[in-house]
Amino acid sequence: MAKGRTLRRIRNSLIGIVVVLGLATAWFAWAVRLEDPLDKGETATVPVRTHGADGRWHVGRNWLGRDSAGLYEAYIEGGDLERGLAYGALARELIAEQERIFTDRLRQMIPNVRLGMLKYFTAWYDRDLDEHVPREYLREIYGVSRSMSDAYDGIGPKYMRSLNYHAAHDIGHALQDLAVVGCTSFAAKGGRTDDGHLLVGRNFDFWMGDDFSREKLVTFIRPTEGIPHVLVGWGGFMGAVSGMNLEGLTVTINAARSALPFGARAPISIVTRDILQHAATIDEAVAIAKKHEVFVSESILVASARDGRAVIIEKAPDGMGVFDPGGDLVTCANHYQSERFANSAANQANIRESDSMARFRRMDQLVDSAGTIDPVKAAAILRDRYGMNGAPIGLGNPMAINQMIAHHGVIMRPADRRIWVSAWPYQMGAFVCYDLRDVFARCAMDSISGPIHDPSRTIAADPYLSTAAFAEQQWWQEQRTRIALAGMTGKTIAFTPAEEARFLAAAPDSYITRIALGDLHRMRGGMAEAADHYRAALALPLPSLQERTRLEERLRECDQTTTAP
Missing domain, CATH: 3.60.60.10 (Penicillin V Acylase; Chain A)
Structure with missing residues (x-):
């Protein structure tokens, strides 16, 4: 009897937890929802684009093409929703590619668990965003969102994603001081x-x-x-x-x-x-x-x-x-x-x-x-x-x-x-x-x-x-990014002594070079080598007191580790 009562209590507790979680999820979904900015009875059908003899995509009088220098060019006209729908149809590959780059970068910088948390934080943080954007731009952005890729629907509905991307600069600026x-x-x-x-x-x-x-x-x-x-x-x-x-x-x-x-x-x-x-x-x-x-x-x-x-x-x-x-x-x-x-x-x-x-x-x-x-x-x-x-x-x-x-x-x-x-x-x-x-x-x-x-x-x-210097510095930029991402994610990367020497030779007067090499050695446990690079960075032109303070803190950590008994 006692065992049966215990099992029933456990069962009832589990049911209660499931119900509470279900209600919380439903409330969260309701709280962060975005209403489609359409008038009653209005529809938002994505128009069909055609490829013209001029090499441009066309939707009516709207078009998109690419010039000889590599710049994409577009022209859109009309009402807000009409413009957005035409733009989305014309630029759908560009939109999908930019979203891929953006989300890939986030995934590189943020572990999956934290990325999931960020998704919910952003949804909650931006839940009232539509109340601060003029209706004309909400309708235009909604029209654009109708052509967004299905591949990222796990992040959120297309309209929500599109609107939030317009706030990405602001949120990133506030959270990471991108200034x-x-x-x-x-x-x-x-x-x-x-x-x-x-x-x-x-x-x-x-x-x-x-x-x-x-x-x-x-x-x-x-x-x-x-x-x-x-x-x-x-x-x-x-x-x-x-x-x-x-x-x-x-x-x-x-x-x-x-x-x-x-x-x-x-x-x-x-x-x-x-x-x-x-x-x-x-x-x-x-x-x-x-x-x-x-x-x-x-x-x-x-x-x-x-x-x-x-x-x-x-x-x-x-x-x-x-x-x-x-x-x-x-x-x-x-x-x-x-x-x-x-x-x-x-x-x-x-x-x-x-x-x-x-x-x-x-x-x-x-x-x-x-x-x-x-x-x-x-x-x-x-x-x-x-x-x-x-x-x-x-x-x-x-x-x-x-x-x-x-x-x-x-x-x-x-x-x-x-x-x-x-x-x-x-x-x-x-x-x-x-x-x-x-x-x-x-x-x-x-x-x-x-x-x-x-x-x-x-x-x-x-x-x-x-120049050959520019080509070499493009390689430098790629390696700098690799090292920075490894530091963010805690992953180790292969970097040979020859690559290290090449990296240093590509931009020897840049404090960024020395910090990157210091970070690379610190990730590997080479605190003495890291400290040498950090000291070298301190002797180069540093852009700000903020950067100097961060660099000195890294150097202290290395010195404390190497002198510890």
Whole structure:
């Protein structure tokens, strides 16, 4: 009898646990669900694309192709859902490939168990994301998501994945302080440019591996409501990290140090997309930025042909500031400059501890020394790999304007409505020029044949790409990534003495080389060898107090291990 009662209690307890878990799962699924942003009775059928004689894919008047420099180009028009559906159908292979690269990178960095936890954390964290994104962009993103791959449905429903990917930059920035890998930009005018009008240059240093940045997508959008505009990004991404509209207003974003937010807000790239589509002046851009609450701290460099000037809109979860230096040059790195934030404790700590000020000063120096800047000189500035006064600081050093990791470089002339976009690799490939007035005029007449860029204005690729040194440093980059991933995952990798010598010879003046070799030996238990490499790194140009502190901590751990009885 006693045994039977015990078994019944165990059975009832197990049933209770199953019921509780089932209810918890059902509640979680309900809490994180995203309602389809469709009107009652509305459907979202993916259109059929056709391959034209011009080598492009077509859906009605929408199309996608690839130019001779390797840049993908797309044109979409119409209402929000219509645009998204057409874009998804046209770019489905690009979207699938970028999602594969993104998820593969996460799997390399995060063990499966933790990756599963991250999936649920992200779903919970972003559960209210749709409440902070304008409905127009929700519908466009939903349309795109209809063409996403089934292969990743285990991560989440397609619409949820697509929307969350637009917040990936913000979440990663907040959780990992991605501002330490910083973008740098400038806007010059007056006596600083060859024609006196605004000239904008920027590097976008959001790195998820070379494969991620290889296939850039330049998307021209003519919305039913709003201003035609162009975005520079990647497959499936409808936000604006770099772009210009037909009124001659440009936007670029630079991350700043941010506190961990407590819940979803508007992704910064959606805020800037809203600005591009609906603002012709700086005042209009500021008004749009003001109405959005954001995840993280970000600087938005806005230049306006109509106003003939540029400012930086500084957005943060706790407020907003606008910085207007009032002169002929605006420089933007990864710290704040406005009266609202400049003297805050967090910003002052960022200036002291990060590499932002080093790049800021180098950018000012390069602009000052260039004389009157034209697009060719702007490209040279964006490709600069050196420190102050041209001092060598080692490959990949975050103090450099060009860290050889950029997804893209962009140069813009708002008054002329021209934008130059760098082809692979990084900002070192050719800068391809697009005239927005010409592209949109031709697309309006549905008369696209031949290239849409202006070949006469192409800026040649950096000659460095054809050198043996560049080829060797590409190998260096691959090995650096291999070692870093091994450290994250705890896996051992084969690295022969000959490979170690080659790695060191490829970038001997880079502190990154020495840290990587130190990490490699530490993973193998060679603490004395690791300590030697860490000491060598400390003697090389280091980008920040943060990096020096981390390096000194590794060295202490090695020294303590080697001196322990």
